[in-house]
Amino acid sequence: MAHESDLFSGRPSELVGRQVAGYRIEGELGRGGMAVVYRARDLRLDRTVALKLLAPELARNDTFRRRFTHESRVAAAIDHPHIVPIFEAGETDGVLYIAMRYVEGSDLRHLLDRQGPLPLPTAVRIAAQVASALDAAHEHGLVHRDVKPGNILVARGTDSDHPEHVYLTDFGLTKKSLSLTGFTTVGQFVGTLDYVAPEQISGKPVDARCDVYGFACVVHECLTGHPPFRRDDDMALLWAHQYDDPPPPSASRPGLPAGIDAVFARALAKTPEARHDTCLAFVAELRAAGRDDRARRHPLTEPAGRPVPRNGPRPPPRWAQPVVGRYP
Template sequence: MDEGSRRDMSVFSGRPSDLIGRQIAGYRIEREIGRGGMAVVYQAKDLRLDRTVALKLLAPELARNDTFRGRFTHESRVAAAIDHPHIVPVFEAGETDGVLYIAMRYVAGRDLRHLLDREGPLPVAVATRIALQVASALDAAHDHGLVHRDVKPGNILVAQGTDSDHPEHVYLTDFGLTKKSLSLTGFTSVGQFVGTLDYVAPEQISGRPVDGRCDVYSLGCVVYETMAGKPPFQRDDDMALLWAHQYDQPPALSTKRPDIPDGVDAVLAKALSKSPDDRYDSCLAFVSALRIAARGQVSGGGTGSRADAEAAPGHPGPPPEPPAWARPVFRH
């Protein structure tokens, strides 16, 4: 390994303070705010525009793989093109000194992982508000042909909302580094994943083609954890956990939260179906059904499509018929 590569690897193997104060691609690094197997995220100052950003530096070995670099460039551009209030905006993505980087909006707040670790199971109203915002972000990404593939509490940022009616503002992050990109380069293969296995869809484990419905499954696991305090499947080792995602049925949420209406169990069971064909067609359809069930109402047997979501409460239907005495002045 040459001297440049050893210097780049210090981003991932050295002390968190090694890069503090250094300038990378026009950004001055101020402090580390997150670390994973393939990336480190720093709070940094954009020296050109004098603003604070979140700067993600990817592992140097990824930059040396031409296939990954091509996928990274394409997916970063797609992510940057999505203008959505619940997706962290991507400002810039590129390569400098053998390291790939992504500059994103810095979100002041904490991620859902820290929130759950601190507070435990969330009230139903809070859990559904968060789920609705995440679902909206995921469906927007799917409309752009981008599947997240790594929906988990650590990728959901919870910031302060605008008012008492919107106490949280949720952002979904980490679109620029997908499992598909890594698998195409040989950094992952069937049975190997970056990050936690608690939220991975069965088709990802078996190596089958994936679409937006794998994000429905992962969001279902996240929603389950926000209400139960733990993910739906807990096993002693990774292989047992992978087996559970593929073949075991999740325990009913109502056994852990008796205060939640029984209808929520059926909604989660559908979202966590082993086959994508048996799940909701969109994340918003899933969360819309969840909100109805959480109110103790019975769904009208919808198909689970986005059209059903648009017909859910909050979307006005046709106006009611006028009373008999007023009909002469109404025209149909």
């Protein structure tokens, strides 16, 4: 239908002001091969939302429509502070749509393009929030399969201790759904090649550890400014994910803690069984490597004959201790 094609492929200026399923489009936020995301106004509740419109050909596939409905409901049921809430999912004029919370801010892709590699504490702080979102999704039986900087939204935090609030998005359209419907062909991969796990490439069954791999690729880019593998063409990149050893981050950014390389070697293992079981376990090892490095660089000093206690409060300095017997 001409109308459904217009909703997906129309120029932003043509769609501004149009109403789609109770939402008035205000502007385009982003565009990909299978979906366009708009800023829109919820006319029923008078609030701003992010409205994703899927390509019309997806709605014409019964298998995809059923899986889209099921997985959108599962994603909408996850109440987590670092997952973008889904308000509604449905179909209008032959086009599937998802209405989500509109997050004021940018995404990690733009942040890295603007700032380059992040300080280790910042990278770990952001990673911890993404990891908690991914693990929560895994507990609900969802595997994201496309963890990448563009799907990580970064909003302003609450205070100096929490300078950013991070959201994970793009759960309503899983890459498994696309592959099952025949929208992928031999030699074409649905996903983002810089962050794809070896088992996804080979077509093997995937679980949460697939996201551990993709997530580790993203964190690697946060620390070094680039994903683990860089090749001249897509086939070489797919080969590297499957067969080449991941380069240690310290090779690209000297000065990173010594233990970081081993953490990434495990998270980017070729077989899922050799990786961390959860994304938070990966972040915990990163954080521990940073602590160990700080302890090595700044060891505790102990005055002669007076050991520094490892636990509990320190004794007051000599000048603050009472002098016994000086006053009556």
